[in-house]
Amino acid sequence: MEALLLRLVPDLERQWEGATQDEIDRIEAIAGRPLPPFYCWFLIRMGHSMGSIAYPRLDFSAPKVLSCYAGDCLARILGS
Secondary structure, three states: OHHHHHHHOOOHHHHOEOOOHHHHHHHHHHHOOOOOHHHHHHHHHHOOEOHHHOOOOOOOOHHHHHHHHHOOHHHHHHOO
């Protein structure tokens, strides 16, 4: 996947920003199990910023995931 993305967007490696190990560990603790390898790769490479391939209205960042679990946005998403 990484090779494909870098072939499609040559300077993507300079644009993306990975999550910290602490953020990854906290997400894994919330999940209660090891994260899937592809999700770990995503977080390591693009856990803070997806660079120019980011979706304009969606935020997949580690800080957003953690803030959702810390706040009420998960309850709003699930309709609770």
